[in-house]
Amino acid sequence: MKSSNLKEIIQGIPKAELHLHIEGSFEPELMFEIANRNNIPLAYDSIESLKKAYKFNNLQEFLDIYYIGAQVLINEQDFFDLTWAYLTKVHSENVVHVEIFFDPQTHTDRGVGFDVVINGIYKALEKGKQELGISYKLIMSYLRHLSEDSAFKTLEASLPFKNWIDGVGLDSSEVGNPPSKFEKVFKASSEQGYKLVAHAGEEGPSSYIWEALDLLKVVRIDHGNRCLDDEALVQRLLDEKIPLTLCPLSNVELKVIQKMEDHPVLKMLEKGILATIHSDDPAYFGGYMSENYYETAKALNLSTEQIMQLAINAFEASWLSDDEKKKHIKTVKNYFNSLVI
Ligand code: ADE
Ligand code: ZN
Numbered sequence: 492m493k494s495s496n497l498k499e500i501i502q503g504i505p506k507a508e509l510h511l512h513i514e515g516s517f518e519p520e521l522m523f524e525i526a527n528r529n530n531i532p533l534a535y536d537s538i539e540s541l542k543k544a545y546k547f548n549n550l551q552e553f554l555d556i557y558y559i560g561a562q563v564l565i566n567e568q569d570f571f572d573l574t575w576a577y578l579t580k581v582h583s584e585n586v587v588h589v590e591i592f593f594d595p596q597t598h599t600d601r602g603v604g605f606d607v608v609i610n611g612i613y614k615a616l617e618k619g620k621q622e623l624g625i626s627y628k629l630i631m632s633y634l635r636h637l638s639e640d641s642a643f644k645t646l647e648a649s650l651p652f653k654n655w656i657d658g659v660g661l662d663s664s665e666v667g668n669p670p671s672k673f674e675k676v677f678k679a680s681s682e683q684g685y686k687l688v689a690h691a692g693e694e695g696p697s698s699y700i701w702e703a704l705d706l707l708k709v710v711r712i713d714h715g716n717r718c719l720d721d722e723a724l725v726q727r728l729l730d731e732k733i734p735l736t737l738c739p740l741s742n743v744e745l746k747v748i749q750k751m752e753d754h755p756v757l758k759m760l761e762k763g764i765l766a767t768i769h770s771d772d773p774a775y776f777g778g779y780m781s782e783n784y785y786e787t788a789k790a791l792n793l794s795t796e797q798i799m800q801l802a803i804n805a806f807e808a809s810w811l812s813d814d815e816k817k818k819h820i821k822t823v824k825n826y827f828n829s830l831v832i
Contacts, residue, residue: 494789500830501784501798505822507588507805508581508769508780510713510736512632512662513570513612514561514594515772516577525572526563534559545775550694550745551664553775561597570611578619580773584781588809588819590628591616592660595645596637605648613655628810630688632660633676635668642676650683657810658686660713661703665695670702677707686710686810688736692717693747697724704733711736711808716747718764719755728764734808735764738771739787740778751790760797767805799827 519538526533535541547553564570574591581589598608612629619625631649633642649656659680661673670677670689677687691703693714700718703709704727715735718724728735737756742748748755759766768787773779778786788798806819 497788498785501781503585504802504826505819506584506586506780506802507809508586509590509767509805509809510738510769510771511589511591512594512772513574513577513591514597515557516774517560517573518576518774521572521576522560522563525569529563529565531563547745553745554663557772557775558597562601564598565603567607567611570608571615574612574615575618578615578623578625580779582623582625584779586625586780588626588811590630590809592630592632592662594632594634594662595648596634596641599648609652609655628657629655630658630660631656632662633673634663635661635672636664639673639676642673646676646680653683656685658688661689665690665693669699670707674706681708688713690714697721700724714738716742716755719758725762725764732765735759735766736769737766738769740776740783741771744776751786754787754791756787757791757793760800765804765808767808768801795827799823
């Protein structure tokens with residue numbers, strides 16, 4: 492397949508994004524604009540010098556910069572603008588459903604109210620649904636480098652907004668902060684009706700994926716790259732149809748893998764794992780959904796069927812109703828059937 496053709500095909504696929512940190516979609520241009528209007532100095536004197544700093548050897552080096560960038564977000568309008576910019580961008584890539592993370596503690600620890608953060612995000616998501624036709628779910632993610640007590644406070648703060656939040660997740664510095672640290676707060680979150688997911692097996696070992704499943708009782712694993720180290724774990728993922736939300740460009744940029752050709756998604760698909768592709772923190776890792784599909788498909792020489800499978804898997808793995816899933820999957824299949832390749 493010619494690469495221009497591959498790009499066009501990917502652009503046209505109706506896509507679902509299930510692993511996106513809204514703070515990670517903060518483009519430098521918007522960051523400078525918001526920093527200016529909030530009178531907050533940035534450590535970089537231009538967009539170019541900021542972009543030059545986006546070189547990471549591991550997850551922590553990225554997180555250090557990501558948390559600094561988020562510090563300019565103060566007012567509801569800032570969170571609205573951030574979310575709206577993401578939605579208009581992915582709309583142009585034919586993303587029709589999103590399940591996005593926000594990190595309340597990144598903001599509440601700086602004195603920004605939980606209500607300020609969620610009002611801005613929620614209003615943009617609703618506008619996206621009305622005006623762009625993008626359906627959505629919202630996932631509140633606990634920061635795992637902080638204490639479980641802090642996560643409990645966040646859970647408490649979320650309760651007045653329970654109707655707007657579909658699930659909770661676990662992100663930030665993985666190694667040394669195993670899922671077991673958050674067992675109680677995940678149980679309490681589930682009792683409040685939240686669905687559960689967790690980042691596991693990105694940099695951490697496969698034992699963290701077991702813990703996320705057995706102790707946190709998550710329904711989806713974010714990343715999960717390391718599962719292939721453990722045959723029994725692969726079998727468990729297959730038996731229970733546990734989805735993995737993979738983020739290939741993120742994995743290359745954070746040196747989880749050395750090059751895209753090493754990405755485990757092809758092996759996962761061949762084993763029948765419910766593997767899906769997403770963008771994680773696209774403003775930092777050089778691409779949104781279409782680039783993630785394209786770079787992966789190109790490097791691993793994925794077949795059209797495999798690309799279609801990835802798109803179908805994402806709807807399958809989503810929290811849409813069975814009827815909505817069926818409708819989207821049919822649209823994906825019709826799209827591929829209509830292609831003359
Ligand atoms: N927060 C934002 N992006 C993340 C990632 N890739 N891993 C863990 N925490 C994150
Ligand atoms: Zn992530």
